[in-house]
Amino acid sequence: MxxxxxxxxxxxxxxxxxxxxxxxxxxxxxxxARGEIVGMLGPSGSGKSTILTAMALINPPTSGQVMIGGAxxxxxxxxxVDLRAFRRQHLxxxxxxxxxxxxxxxxxxxxxxxEVNDTAPKAARARAMELLDYLGVGERAGNLPVAxxxxxxQRVAVARALANNPSLxxxxxxxxxxxxxxxxxxxxxxAKVAHERNAGVLVVTHDHRTxxxxxxxxxxxxxxxxxxxxxxxxxxx
Amino acid sequence: xxxxxxDIRHNSGRFVFTxxxxxxxxxxxxxxxxxxxGLIYEATLLVDRVGADLWVVQxxxxxxxxxxxxxxxxxxxxxxxVPGVANARRFVSHTIQRVHQGRPLRMVVQGLSWPEDRGGWxxxxxxxxxxxxxxxxxxxxxxxxxxxxxxRLGKDVYExxxxxxxxxxxxxxxxxxFTVSDALAIQSDVPGEAVRxxxxxxxxxxxxxxxxxxQPLLLDRAAGPSGSIPALSKPQVSAVLVTLQPGxxxxxVRATLSNWPDISVFSTQEQKDLLLSGMVDKAKRQLxxxxxxxxxxxxxxxxxIIYTLTLDKIRDIALLKLIGARNGVxxxxxxxxxxxMGAFGYALAWVIGQFTFPHxxxxxxxxxxxxxxxxxxxxxxxxxxxxxxxxxxxxxxPNTVLSA
Numbered sequence: 180m181x182x183x184x185x186x187x188x189x190x191x192x193x194x195x196x197x198x199x200x201x202x203x204x205x206x207x208x209x210x211x212a213r214g215e216i217v218g219m220l221g222p223s224g225s226g227k228s229t230i231l232t233a234m235a236l237i238n239p240p241t242s243g244q245v246m247i248g249g250a251x252x253x254x255x256x257x258x259x260v261d262l263r264a265f266r267r268q269h270l271x272x273x274x275x276x277x278x279x280x281x282x283x284x285x286x287x288x289x290x291x292x293x294e295v296n297d298t299a300p301k302a303a304r305a306r307a308m309e310l311l312d313y314l315g316v317g318e319r320a321g322n323l324p325v326a327x328x329x330x331x332x333q334r335v336a337v338a339r340a341l342a343n344n345p346s347l348x349x350x351x352x353x354x355x356x357x358x359x360x361x362x363x364x365x366x367x368x369x370a371k372v373a374h375e376r377n378a379g380v381l382v383v384t385h386d387h388r389t390x391x392x393x394x395x396x397x398x399x400x401x402x403x404x405x406x407x408x409x410x411x412x413x414x415x416x
Numbered sequence: 417x418x419x420x421x422x423d424i425r426h427n428s429g430r431f432v433f434t435x436x437x438x439x440x441x442x443x444x445x446x447x448x449x450x451x452x453x454g455l456i457y458e459a460t461l462l463v464d465r466v467g468a469d470l471w472v473v474q475x476x477x478x479x480x481x482x483x484x485x486x487x488x489x490x491x492x493x494x495x496x497x498v499p500g501v502a503n504a505r506r507f508v509s510h511t512i513q514r515v516h517q518g519r520p521l522r523m524v525v526q527g528l529s530w531p532e533d534r535g536g537w538x539x540x541x542x543x544x545x546x547x548x549x550x551x552x553x554x555x556x557x558x559x560x561x562x563x564x565x566x567x568r569l570g571k572d573v574y575e576x577x578x579x580x581x582x583x584x585x586x587x588x589x590x591x592x593x594f595t596v597s598d599a600l601a602i603q604s605d606v607p608g609e610a611v612r613x614x615x616x617x618x619x620x621x622x623x624x625x626x627x628x629x630x631q632p633l634l635l636d637r638a639a640g641p642s643g644s645i646p647a648l649s650k651p652q653v654s655a656v657l658v659t660l661q662p663g664x665x666x667x668x669v670r671a672t673l674s675n676w677p678d679i680s681v682f683s684t685q686e687q688k689d690l691l692l693s694g695m696v697d698k699a700k701r702q703l704x705x706x707x708x709x710x711x712x713x714x715x716x717x718x719x720x721i722i723y724t725l726t727l728d729k730i731r732d733i734a735l736l737k738l739i740g741a742r743n744g745v746x747x748x749x750x751x752x753x754x755x756x757m758g759a760f761g762y763a764l765a766w767v768i769g770q771f772t773f774p775h776x777x778x779x780x781x782x783x784x785x786x787x788x789x790x791x792x793x794x795x796x797x798x799x800x801x802x803x804x805x806x807x808x809x810x811x812x813x814p815n816t817v818l819s820a
Binding site: 228232235237238263264265266267268272274278280281282283287290291292294295296300303323339351 | 417419422423425426427731732735736737738739740741742745813814815817818
């Protein structure tokens with residue numbers, strides 16, 4: 180049995196100190212298996228993004244452990260590996276905005292993720308093209324982001340996230356800027372990626388119309404994660 | 417993948433206009449260096465071309481390029497008698513400004529020691545050397561005097577018979593070549609009324625003393641032309657140029673001449689050094705200071721533009737960090753942009769300079785060594801200018817990309 184895509188245990192994140200102390204995460208634990216897509220829901224300020232950024236290794240917790248692909252990565256604020264190198268080798272990111280680099284074409288936006296991970300330019304180009312084709316935007320490869328629709332941009336962002344075959348993909352409200360049809364297409368895409376490419380996918384979302392694509396849903400409230408029972412019908416929280 | 421080039425392509429308008437500005441600044445830096453080189457070239461041109469081994473000048477002075485030097489024209493004959501001397505020529509040099517065809521005409525008048533020196537050493541681009549002892553001149557093209565042009569200088573009219581190109585004096589005025597006697601006539605020309613007044617004054621002074629009252633013929637002689645009065649010296653020249661015999665011991669000749677108390681002797685190199693340590697040295701410092709200021713300004717402009725380009729890319733840089741790009745990739749992006757800006761600016765400066773420098777009123781000489789030095793300076797300032805942007809980029813947190 181392979182190691183989980185990600186496992187966080189007893190995460191706690193505190194901003195400030197004394198009278199200004201704010202507890203963003205109280206005690207959060209979560210495991211996402213490879214090939215599993217998990218939806219994370221919760222009201223604004225509940226701590227979803229803080230958990231996501233802790234798992235993304237860009238906002239270390241005050242305490243708790245983060246393990247990715249079976250490797251201990253963070254022990255509280257202490258990095259146990261080179262975080263930047265670990266990110267480029269094992270993590271993929273998709274955001275509310277596609278965050279494509281505006282001076283690079285769609286193809287180059289994917290290619291750059293491969294090149295920073297030491298893939299030779301020619302191979303990186305071929306792999307980037309393959310991913311764009313896989314996500315149905317191959318014919319827009321030569322376009323700058325400004326010439327792409329919101330849905331196309333988000334597909335390119337997904338292709339970039341997939342570029343280095345990450346064990347974990349983290350998505351922060353990836354459909355917020357899309358209409359319902361495009362939003363659903365993107366969510367289905369994540370599910371396809373999780374199942375076909377054996378990656379763990381965590382999606383923070385407010386979009387309740389697409390919750391059926393998740394294998395599992397967790398709710399975040401007051402800095403704690405609550406597993407939603409599989410039998411519980413999908414509904415607005 | 418070269419991120420720098422792609423970003424520049426994306427921001428091509430800003431890059432082009434900034435590079436154009438940098439290019440113009442660097443062209444001025446390049447031009448100022450060229451003007452300094454031109455000053456040296458122009459200042460030493462005559463000393464180099466005239467082909468003298470030694471310069472004999474008025475005792476206690478540093479020669480005609482440093483101050484007024486007056487020596488007797490007959491010194492030429494005394495110098496010729498020194499063993500080891502092959503040839504001695506009178507040298508006259510002074511600057512005049514007259515009006516010709518309604519426009520000011522400023523020129524450096526050089527006297528050639530006719531008939532030994534007819535200007536055969538002068539590099540003519542048109543016309544010929546002097547063929548007669550009077551009323552002919554060779555003029556530099558910068559004076560805009562066509563061949564055959566008649567120019568009135570003093571009481572006489574001189575015809576332009578030859579042209580030089582780029583032969584100017586230390587002040588940038590075109591050189592003209594006459595025979596020494598014509599050069600002296602131009603130098604000592606005074607209005608007729610002044611001549612008459614001087615003659616009357618001589619007569620009056622003589623009448624005040626006894627010999628004048630007792631010898632009426634003396635009064636008549638004194639009131640005549642100055643050239644017919646034995647007591648008055650002939651017009652003086654600025655220097656005597658000495659050419660040594662092949663294989664002659666220059667030090668021995670110089671030692672002999674140095675024993676004469678009425679003159680000073682300088683080698684050609686010493687005359688050049690005197691020129692360069694005087695006026696040219698001050699110009700060098702002046703231009704040098706301007707160049708330093710312009711280079712500092714260029715550095716600041718490049719730094720600010722690179723910094724603002726970096727600020728525009730903060731989210732992109734944060735994203736690059738988030739996906740794991742090394743600092744080298746991010747720093748390289750900024751450094752390469754800065755270097756490209758400097759390189760294109762430098763190339764632009766060179767190209768614009770090729771077209772504009774020839775139209776400058778003073779000679780601009782851009783030497784290969786100066787180009788290489790400036791290229792190195794541009795490399796350094798471009799690198800320095802990128803530091804601010806790199807510093808900013810390296811401080812960006814990857815989670816900046818998550819902020820709205």
